[in-house]
Amino acid sequence: xxxxxxxxxxxxxxxxxxxxxxxxxxxxxxxxxxxxxxxxxxxxxxxxxxxxxxxxxxxxxxxxxxxxxxxxxxxxxxxxxxxxxxxxxxxxxxxxxxxxxxxxxxxxxxxxxxx
Amino acid sequence: xxxxxxxxxxxxxxxxxxxxxxxxxxxxxxxxxxxxxxxxxxxxxxxxxxxxxxxxxxxxxxxxxxxxxxxxxxxxxxxxxxxxxxxxxxxxxxxxxxxxxxxxxxxxxxxx
Numbered sequence: 045x046x047x048x049x050x051x052x053x054x055x056x057x058x059x060x061x062x063x064x065x066x067x068x069x070x071x072x073x074x075x076x077x078x079x080x081x082x083x084x085x086x087x088x089x090x091x092x093x094x095x096x097x098x099x100x101x102x103x104x105x106x107x108x109x110x111x112x113x114x115x116x117x118x119x120x121x122x123x124x125x126x127x128x129x130x131x132x133x134x135x136x137x138x139x140x141x142x143x144x145x146x147x148x149x150x151x152x153x154x155x156x157x158x159x
Numbered sequence: 160x161x162x163x164x165x166x167x168x169x170x171x172x173x174x175x176x177x178x179x180x181x182x183x184x185x186x187x188x189x190x191x192x193x194x195x196x197x198x199x200x201x202x203x204x205x206x207x208x209x210x211x212x213x214x215x216x217x218x219x220x221x222x223x224x225x226x227x228x229x230x231x232x233x234x235x236x237x238x239x240x241x242x243x244x245x246x247x248x249x250x251x252x253x254x255x256x257x258x259x260x261x262x263x264x265x266x267x268x269x270x271x
Contacts, residue, residue: 050202076257087248087263088203137202141257148252148259150195150202 050151065123065154067138074140077121082135128158161186165262180234182249190251192232197246241269
C-alpha cells in the first residue's frame with residue numbers, strides 16, 4: 045500500500061533555531077501534500093496545502109514566513125519551522141494525496157519540542 | 160462551510176462490548192466520508208471509507224454506512240478488543256476541494 049515516510053519522528057530544539065521536517069511518498073507520486081498540526085487531545089488543524097512546483101496555500105491564521113513549506117518534487121515535501129519558540133511545540137503530521145487514485149496517506153508524525 | 164461533528168469522548172468500554180461512535184456532517188455536494196484511527200504517538204491510518212450514499216465501508220470488524228438522509232456516518236463494531244484503544248476521527252472530502260475536513264476525534268479506551 046501507499047506509504048509516507050515522515051522524519052524525524054521527534055526533535056528537540058532550542059528556542060530561536062529552525063527545524064526541518066521531511067515527508068516522502070515512497071511508492072507513489074503525491075501531487076498534493078498537506079501539513080497539519082495537532083495539539084494534545086485535539087483534532088488536526090490544517091496548516092497548509094502544497095502542490096508540486098507551486099507555492100503553498102496557507103490556512104487563515106498560519107504564518108507563512110514562520111512555517112516554510114517546500115514541495116519541490118512529486119515525492120518530497122518539507123516543513124521548516126523558523127525561529128522556533130516554545131509555543132510551536134506540537135505534533136506535526138503530513139499527508140499526501142496520490143496522483144493515481146486520489147487517496148490520502150498520512151505520515152507517522154513529528155513531535156517537536158522547543159526548549 | 161463543510162464540517163464534521165463527532166460524538167464527544169472519551170469513551171470507555173469493556174472488552175467484547177458493542178461500539179458506536181456517532182458522526183454527522185454538513186457539506187455541499189456529495190462528499191466522500193472516512194474514518195481514521197490514530198494510535199498513541201503515531202499518524203493517522205485510514206480505517207474505512209464510503210464514497211456515495213448507502214455505501215458501507217468495513218475493515219477489521221468496523222463498519223460505517225453513508226446515510227445521506229440523516230447526513231451521518233456512524234462507526235460501529237460488534238465486539239471491541241483492547242487493541243482497538245485509540246483516537247478515531249471522522250472526516251469528509253468534497254469534490255473540488257482537496258483537503259479533508261476532520262471531526263474533533265473520539266478517544267476510545269477498552270478495558271480487559
